[in-house]
Amino acid sequence: MKKILSALLVGFVGLSADDRLLEIMHLYQKQGLEVVGQKLDSYLADKSFWAEELQNKDTDFGYYQNKQFLFVADKSKPSLEFYEIDNNMLKKINSSKALVGSKKGDKTLEGDLATPIGVYRITQKLERLDQYYGVLAFVTNYPNLYDTLKKRTGHGIWVHGMPLNGDRNELNTKGCIAIENPLLSSYDKVLKGEKAFLITYEDKFFPSTKEELSMVLSSLFQWKEAWARGDFERYMRFYNPNFTRYDGMKFNAFKEYKKRVFAKNEKKNIAFSSISVIPYPNSQNKRLFYVVFDQDYKAYQQNKLSYSSNSQKELYVEIDNNQVSIIMEK
Structure with a gap:
């Protein structure tokens, strides 16, 4: 919110920062904090403020008021990219090939072998799993609200590693996203428990x-x-x-x-x-x-x-x- 307040005091709809600060000070003196808050809200409700x-x-992947980490998966390649977003500036940390489910399109049913399309939160990290899932797994919140209201079923969609014994011949997962263990471990060290989102798409992403x-x-x-x-x-x-x-x-x-x-x-x-x-x-x-x-x-x-x-x-x-x-x- 500090960043938003700073932006509000830097040129908006023709007002200089000094003019706006003076206007807010006069409002505060005459009518108090509540009216000042209403004035600031009116700025935030103006499209031209946000354009500036x-x-x-x-902004290809959206707007993030706080620092975030972002996974972006393309089902058609398939690939997984990992970004850090700070002050809405993107920094690509790495990208790699990935394994995804064999079914194209949306995930609609439990066991349909599809990796879902949409936006998901990483909710927790799992360790000490069956060796098949590699060093760790990041759990997503599939099915999210959109999926639930569309009556889509299924659960347990993870971003996980490869089998620790090296024995993986399948070219697809059952719906999860799988990448090499060293890379997944490096992402875990960057995340350090911070929040992250996962965007999944197929064929073409519309920024x-x-x-x-x-x-x-x-x-x-x-x-x-x-x-x-x-x-x-x-x-x-x-x-x-x-x-x-x-x-x-x-x-x-x-x-x-x-x-x-x-x-x-x-x-x-x-x-x-x-x-x-x-x-x-x-x-x-x-x-x-x-x-x-x-x-x-x-x-x-x-x-x-x-x-x-x-x-x-x-x-x-x-x-x-x-x-x-x-x-x-x-």
Whole structure:
């Protein structure tokens, strides 16, 4: 968030850093911190701010507010690349051939021998496995929310090594991604338990553009603004008619549920941090993005705290006809 605040004070929509700082100081003196926060949020909801913020960044694989590590697997080669992302600048650490599942396209069923296509989190490291899996394995969160709501089954999709006894004649895995043990060990030393994502695609990867990321990020803060202000109609316009919540709730039921929540007229304080926006490969070639961030949410009635949560929020959004809409949420 410090990086975002710094960017807000460096030239935005025609204002110099000094002019903007002066404007914020006057707001603080006259109306206090709450109004200053609203002003900063209005900057973040402006697409031109993000266009400037992303101008000199590496954005092919998305936007990452915090330092991250990224695996990128191409099923068609097959290959696995490993990157470090710091201040949204990409550094390729290494790349290599890999083994993947024999089935092309999406993974849809348990045991279908397909490596899934999409964006996944590395959730843990496993060691002291059967020697067949090599020195270690990085566990992914397949099936993720997108897979689950698409009713895809299966589990245990790992990035793992080769058999320690050297006895591997198969040219494919059952759906995992396998690379040579020394390389996998070197990645483990770089990661040191840090967070990492895995992007998997087939045939062609469609990188995210700065225009797309600016649209998604500004829409994210416009959605937050509508939510915080209790503007129900505007809030719901950010949702795709084909929206599905994590528990299977569809758009119409979700709308009625949110209508009841908004009717409470609670005052809300909502803060987003650690934002990542990642292009989501898919067999339909839709422009989908996985958006994940930490959310601090507080609601008040009659100046008393009525609800509080601090959690990780996940959105899957689609860009269609230059409009950003939420298709899935958790």
